[in-house]
Amino acid sequence: xxxxxxxxxxxxxxxxxxxxxxxxxxxxxxxxxxxxxxxxxxxxxxxxxxxxxxxxxxxxxxxxxxxxxxxxxxxxxxxx
Amino acid sequence: xxxxxxxxxxxxxxxxxxxxxxxxxxxxxxxxxxxxxxxxxxxxxxxxxxxxxxxxxxxxxxxxxxxxxxxxxxxxxxxxxxxxxxxxxxxxxxxxxxxxxxxxxxxxxxxxxxxxxxxxxxxxxxxxxxxxxxxxxxxxxxxxxxxxxxxxxxxxxxxxxxxxxxxxxxxxxxxxxxxxxxxxxxxxxxxxxxxxxxxxxxxxxxxxxxxxxxxxxxxxxxxxxxxxxxxxxxxxxxxxxxxxxxxxxxxxxxxxxxxxxxxxxxxxxxxxxxxxxxxxxxxxxxxxxxxxxxxxxxxxxxxxxxxxxxxxxxxxxxxxxxxxxxxxxxxxxxxxxxxxxxxxxxxxxxxxxxxxxxxxxxxxxxxxxxxxxxxxxxxxxxxxxxxxxxxxxx
Amino acid sequence: xxxxxxxxxxxxxxxxxxxxxxxxxxxxxxxxxxxxxxxxxxxxxxxxxxxxxxxxxxxxxxxxxxxxxxxxxxxxxxxxxxxxxxxxxxxxxxxxxxxxxxxxxxxxxxxxxxxxxxxxxxxxxxxxxxxxxxxxxxxxxxxxxxxxxxxxxxxxxxxxxxxxxxxxxxxxxxxxxxxxxxxxxxxxxxxxxxxxxxxxxxxxxxxxxxxxxxxxxxxxxxxxxxxxxxxxxxxxxxxxxxxxxxxxxxxxxxxxxxxxxxxxxxxxxxxxxxxxxxxxxxxxx
Numbered sequence: 001x002x003x004x005x006x007x008x009x010x011x012x013x014x015x016x017x018x019x020x021x022x023x024x025x026x027x028x029x030x031x032x033x034x035x036x037x038x039x040x041x042x043x044x045x046x047x048x049x050x051x052x053x054x055x056x057x058x059x060x061x062x063x064x065x066x067x068x069x070x071x072x073x074x075x076x077x078x079x080x
Numbered sequence: 081x082x083x084x085x086x087x088x089x090x091x092x093x094x095x096x097x098x099x100x101x102x103x104x105x106x107x108x109x110x111x112x113x114x115x116x117x118x119x120x121x122x123x124x125x126x127x128x129x130x131x132x133x134x135x136x137x138x139x140x141x142x143x144x145x146x147x148x149x150x151x152x153x154x155x156x157x158x159x160x161x162x163x164x165x166x167x168x169x170x171x172x173x174x175x176x177x178x179x180x181x182x183x184x185x186x187x188x189x190x191x192x193x194x195x196x197x198x199x200x201x202x203x204x205x206x207x208x209x210x211x212x213x214x215x216x217x218x219x220x221x222x223x224x225x226x227x228x229x230x231x232x233x234x235x236x237x238x239x240x241x242x243x244x245x246x247x248x249x250x251x252x253x254x255x256x257x258x259x260x261x262x263x264x265x266x267x268x269x270x271x272x273x274x275x276x277x278x279x280x281x282x283x284x285x286x287x288x289x290x291x292x293x294x295x296x297x298x299x300x301x302x303x304x305x306x307x308x309x310x311x312x313x314x315x316x317x318x319x320x321x322x323x324x325x326x327x328x329x330x331x332x333x334x335x336x337x338x339x340x341x342x343x344x345x346x347x348x349x350x351x352x353x354x355x356x357x358x359x360x361x362x363x364x365x366x367x368x369x370x371x372x373x374x375x376x377x378x379x380x381x382x383x384x385x386x387x388x389x390x391x392x393x394x395x396x397x398x399x400x401x402x403x404x405x406x407x408x409x410x411x412x413x414x415x416x417x418x419x420x421x422x423x424x425x426x427x428x429x430x431x432x433x434x435x436x437x438x439x440x441x442x443x444x445x446x447x448x449x450x451x452x453x454x455x456x457x458x459x460x461x462x463x464x465x466x467x468x469x470x471x472x473x474x
Numbered sequence: 475x476x477x478x479x480x481x482x483x484x485x486x487x488x489x490x491x492x493x494x495x496x497x498x499x500x501x502x503x504x505x506x507x508x509x510x511x512x513x514x515x516x517x518x519x520x521x522x523x524x525x526x527x528x529x530x531x532x533x534x535x536x537x538x539x540x541x542x543x544x545x546x547x548x549x550x551x552x553x554x555x556x557x558x559x560x561x562x563x564x565x566x567x568x569x570x571x572x573x574x575x576x577x578x579x580x581x582x583x584x585x586x587x588x589x590x591x592x593x594x595x596x597x598x599x600x601x602x603x604x605x606x607x608x609x610x611x612x613x614x615x616x617x618x619x620x621x622x623x624x625x626x627x628x629x630x631x632x633x634x635x636x637x638x639x640x641x642x643x644x645x646x647x648x649x650x651x652x653x654x655x656x657x658x659x660x661x662x663x664x665x666x667x668x669x670x671x672x673x674x675x676x677x678x679x680x681x682x683x684x685x686x687x688x689x690x691x692x693x694x695x696x697x698x699x700x701x702x703x704x705x706x707x708x709x710x711x712x713x714x715x716x717x718x719x720x721x722x723x724x725x726x727x728x729x730x731x732x733x734x735x736x737x738x739x740x741x742x743x744x745x746x747x748x749x750x751x752x753x754x755x756x757x758x759x
Binding site: 041063065 | 492
């Protein structure tokens with residue numbers, strides 16, 4: 001009996017980082033850990049750690065929203 | 081001999097609950113005693129009395145819910161949700177209402193949800209017609225729902241718990257089809273099964289998967305070409321396996337109540353030594369049996385084969401029909417542009433038989449036109465002439 | 475902890491880079507928490523989160539059809555009620571296509587019955603999933619593939635359906651209109667609605683980089699401009715009383731239009747017409 005049912009959280013197998021053309025690079029010295037980048041990331045792949053905003057490049061699609069919204073302008077979009 | 085009459089009455093009197101009530105009321109009572117969690121109905125003639133009785137029961141605290149939805153589409157949608165959340169569900173509809181549910185019928189089957197619905201068979205527009213024929217449910221034969229057709233109200237009230245049992249074992253939705261007005265609005269003396277009999281027969285619903293925050297799962301995923309077909313192959317196998325469950329349910333119910341309906345899939349009436357057999361579904365089969373009895377008195381070797389399970393269709397009945405000189409199939413529906421639907425399946429069942437009877441097609445009783453004992457005798461008369469016929473019954 | 479809450483809607487989903495709906499859903503799930511059941515309508519969110527055999531959802535989730543999120547949710551809510559569960563929130567997540575158009579009848583019926591369902595619509599103003607066709611939510615003048623900009627007719631000729639007001643006219647306990655550019659507002663509204671019973675409706679303006687024809691990094695900025703210009707009102711209706719949550723700055727609406735390709739054909743007259751309507755809506759001259 002087959003059901004079109006999937007286990008939870010299994011989309012993590014799909015490493016969407018392969019999509020991007022640009023990657024966000026965070027200047028951690030300037031980062032004030034406000035969390036705006038993490039809040040607005042459509043992928044939910046930014047985490048605010050002790051040393052600042054940290055991008056999970058396995059999933060980052062390179063949309064640039066984090067860079068655009070950062071109030072300190074400390075995230076640069078760099079060509080892959 | 082009417083379908084469902086027990087050959088023996090139970091010694092201890094258990095199950096003897098003869099009531100003289102309208103078919104719709106009996107059906108509602110059988111549904112109530114199966115203890116559904118979610119009931120959602122939209123009224124449409126001639127299924128309306130079933131829905132109204134269920135609402136009356138809800139307001140009296142006899143059933144757990146009654147969602148008076150704003151369309152049949154929402155009724156079946158609510159049942160998809162209720163069933164996925166682990167509840168036993170029920171609705172009733174006819175004709176245009178069933179047609180409006182069309183998309184969701186396929187979804188419910190594809191999601192393997194054991195919803196049970198009573199269809200009060202009624203003709204489809206246009207022209208608009210509120211009376212009986214089987215076009216509505218027959219037109220949904222591709223959807224993946226089990227379809228049981230009842231000859232009498234007694235059979236209908238017995239079919240409801242059986243439908244739940246088979247649906248929940250096969251994880252497929254099921255329709256119990258009753259001829260509109262002829263059954264729904266007929267007052268018949270019947271043995272309405274009591275709560276104890278149903279409880280003995282039907283265990284509580286325990287689905288393998290359900291929507292539960294403690295065990296999150298994602299239902300109704302979309303399947304790309306590499307996956308979709310494997311789901312369809314799987315459901316094809318499972319709906320065929322349901323034939324065995326239908327047989328078992330018929331037998332199990334028979335042990336509890338004394339009432340059986342053929343082998344569960346079809347019923348043979350005087351077919352053993354018949355030369356000419358009429359195949360039919362629904363209440364007309366009762367008239368055909370009376371006609372057969374009368375003709376037998378005149379020495380005519382005739383019999384009736386009543387289809388109970390239209391889906392899954394028991395093609396093995398070809399073995400019963402093969403030896404006959406002539407077989408007539410009575411359809412109470414059309415498949416416009418092609419041969420009549422029941423005729424098509426019966427033909428398929430006979431294709432591989434060595435000796436093939438002359439196979440004739442009769443279509444009639446559309447839009448509530450009566451098909452009586454007189455008409456049944458006419459049909460027998462025609463097939464006994466030895467030539468293939470394909471015609472509408474007046 | 476921030477990370478734990480986020481895990482209800484996880485990475486690996488296949489939304490476009492810069493998708494406003496994905497941001498809206500993340501914000502919603504942070505506010506809803508794990509004790510919920512999500513009923514998703516066919517559309518972008520369903521397609522980018524539930525491709526067999528994977529799922530981006532860490533909560534119980536069901537997708538049935540395009541137009542029946544509301545009645546499916548009603549059936550789930552009823553099953554929970556019958557089983558004595560009065561705490562799990564049944565929430566629909568549906569796009570504007572499913573909500574304003576094809577699913578409107580079933581939604582209206584659900585609202586009238588006051589079904590115990592929290593209906594959340596992410597409004598990206600078109601049938602984005604199927605290639606950006608116009609919906610009842612498409613704003614006046616916008617280009618879509620079925621409201622094209624030709625020689626005779628230029629973009630959508632009808633005004634956007636005022637869905638929140640029509641929903642509020644059903645006298646349900648709560649209607650909230652938000653924007654994914656304002657995550658605290660989304661959180662406030664979702665939390666408030668989740669704590670209530672009965673029919674609740676939240677509308678979240680969600681930018682669509684593919685459909686609105688703009689650079690993906692501008693997703694949040696554009697949604698913010700919609701609110702700042704007064705074009706998208708962020709408000710609530712509770713007990714029939716309207717309360718505006720975010721006061722616009724009244725930036726000229728042209729600033730909003732010029733960032734989006736779907737509006738590039740708008741003439742000075744068109745923009746003035748729209749600006750006039752905004753002014754009237756807010757009681758300005």
